[in-house]
Structure formats: structure tokens, C-alpha cells
Amino acid sequence: MTVLRHDGPAFSVDETEVVRHAARLATRHLGHARLLAATEDTALHLQRALVAEPGQPHPNLEIAGAYLPAGPRTLVGGDWFETVRLHFGRSLLVVGDVMGHGLDAAVDMNAYRTALREVAATDLPPHRVLR
Template identity: 60%
Template sequence: MTSVPGSAQPVLCVPLATGNDRYGTLVCTRRTPPFTRLDTDVCILLAERAASHIRHAREHEQVSGLIAKLQSALRVEPGRPHPNLDVAMRYRPAGQSALVGGDWCETVRLHFGRTLLVVGDVMGHGLEAAVDMTAYRSALRYTASADLPPHRVLRQLDDIAASEPDRRPATCLIARIDPAREQVTLASAGHLPPAVVDTRGRTSLLAVPVGPPLGTGLGGYQSHTHRLDPSQTLVLFTDGLVERRGEDIDQSLHRLTELTFATAATPEQVLDTLLTGLGTDHPEDDVAVLAARGRARTHGTEPTQR
């Protein structure tokens, strides 16, 4: 703390410092009278508080930068589907600063022109949920390489997650699309059912047998096959797309089915309408949504079975 003698008015200079770190100087002036001892003590206290806040702000900035880098590293791009399938995806994490959370989409190429489409939702938000999300995605890619039916993929994912006590539970919906046969085979681990948009732009939900979430070790998953022609768009989504605080889930799903879409809308246009119509600009929960439509067959041959 210093004063400036001989100046036209009293000046008090107090360093903004905490520990060995110095951030500047607090300069106080007044017309008259000179600074008293009480004035000096108050200025010193203000300088200490200001230095402490500056230190905390800089530490927060450093930590936030590290978290952003880690979140960027956890953002795994989904695989590429077969050319016979048009796919669009969107992801919106909850919170203004989050880049990634526990919701995810994935596509895996299978044999004979089939593609596995997956959406998952890890319990919780933020970085911890994102770490478990990457673990589930890695396990899915490994398991899906064996080309198992959707319900058996879920069973293996459940076994893997249940063997790790710290792994958070997750819901998951798997759809195996076969455009050549115009079929989709679905299996669910505690997840909401998918929607289908038809050629008239009307929306309906597909029935799926629902098993327990992944990580419980209970198993009990089943697959069910539906017809899906090239004029229909299949939509897989996490609950953040439809759920609203204080609203029953049946009401939330009904609001989804009340949406109408432009005739022959592309998967990208379907997602645009979904996100706008359901008001997801500032979601209360993470949102992951995937839309897929098979391309019309150009010949009448069917894939050779193994």
C-alpha cells in the first residue's frame, strides 16, 4: 500500500495480490480530506477480495478450457450407413456450455446391405455421462461386428455394463434396417419407441418389446420386425426430444404424433420439423435424434442369405 505525496488530491495505491500472484493495483483517489486508517483498511480488504475473485475466475477459465478439450475428444462421429439408406442425425446437449453429454446415435454397416441404427441415453448429464457414453458406443461397435440380432446385441451390452460397477445405466434402442426386404427389426432396453413418418406426412409409433435398461444384468430382450417401405421415414430419438417437466410421457409422445410433415420430406427436413415443432432450442435434457429412409430398389433381386 502506497500513497502519492505532493499530488493535488490524496491517492491510495493497494496491490491486487493473493499469495505470490499479483494481478494489478487498486488506485483510490478523493478530493478531501486525506485517507484515514479506516479508509486504508477498507481499501486493503477490497483489494484482497478482488484479487481472490480474479484468481478464482482464471482458475475456472483454465478448468473450463480443459473440460471443453476433453468433451471435444469424446465427440465420436457415428459410422457411415450403406448407400441404400439416407440417414440424418442431430444432437443437442442440455446446458449452454456443454458440447457432449450422455445421449448418442450410431450407425453400423452389416452384411447384405443392412444397417444397424442405434440411439442411447446414459443416466445423468455432463462429462461423467459422456465418459460412459463413449464406453457404451465402443462396446456396441465391437458387439455389432458379429452381426447378431438386435436383442442379442442388447444382451451382450447389458452383460458388459453390468460387469463394471461404476458404469451408469443406460437406455438403448436398436433398429436393424434391411432396405432390400423393406423391413426393420427393433429391440429396446428401456427406451422410448421409434416413430414412423408416412408418405402423407403423418406420424405414428412402432410397437417394440421393452426390456430393462443396460447395466442391470437382467437381460430379457426381444426383437420384433415391422415392414418399412422406402416411402416411410424411421425416427429414433432420446427422451429429451419429447419429455417436458411435469408432463406425462404419454402426453409427450402424443404431441410428437400430432406433428405433420411435408409430403416426401427428406430425413434432414423431418429432423428440422421435429426440432422446431417440439421446441428444442434450449432443451431441459440432452437430445439425440436420428431419421432414416431406405432408397427404392432398382431391381427385384434379394440379398443372398448366409
């Protein structure tokens, strides 16, 4: 931060302290903004990677999906979908939404998808799997 006075007396001690305080605040806020941007970027990459890889359904079922955020500044949420191959030619298709936004929601989404895969592999009826 550079502060100049074209004409007039030198800065007073009080003025110098105000400028130093403003510089400290600006530095702190810039650090927080960088951390937030990095967290949002990590969450977005994590969610796109997870949503882009649904489970393998049966050969007679073809799945396509895409994740499109509402806008460039929208925080990533916990939206997800999953397909789980079941016995006897059946497939379980699930769409879910974890409340919240950011990295925590993306991590929770992955935990729910993993739990769903594990429970569905036990070949319980669908209503019991979702419970």
C-alpha cells in the first residue's frame, strides 16, 4: 500500500497509524478471500470428479449426467446421483442433495454415496437400502 500527499505537511502520527491499520485489514481480507477461493475451487473439482463417475449399471442400461453450477460465483452444493448394479438384472438409481455448500457438502456427498454403494451391495430391497 502506498499513500502519498502531493502538497501539504507530512503525515501525522495518527494519520500514519490509520493507514497502517487499513493496510493490516486489507492484508487480512485478501488472505481470507484467497483461502475462500481455494476452498471453493477444491470443492468444485471434488464434486465434479465424484458426480462424473456414477457406478456401473447393467449393460442394458445407459446413464448420462452432468453437473452445471447456477453461476460462476455459486458455491458448490451437495447434489449427487448414483447408479448401483443389483442382482437379477436390476439397477438402483438414486439422486440426492446434501444440505449446505462448499467443501463440507462435497465431502458429505461422497460419504453418502459410498455408504449407499456398500448397503446396496448387500442386496436388500430398495426401500431398506434408502432407509
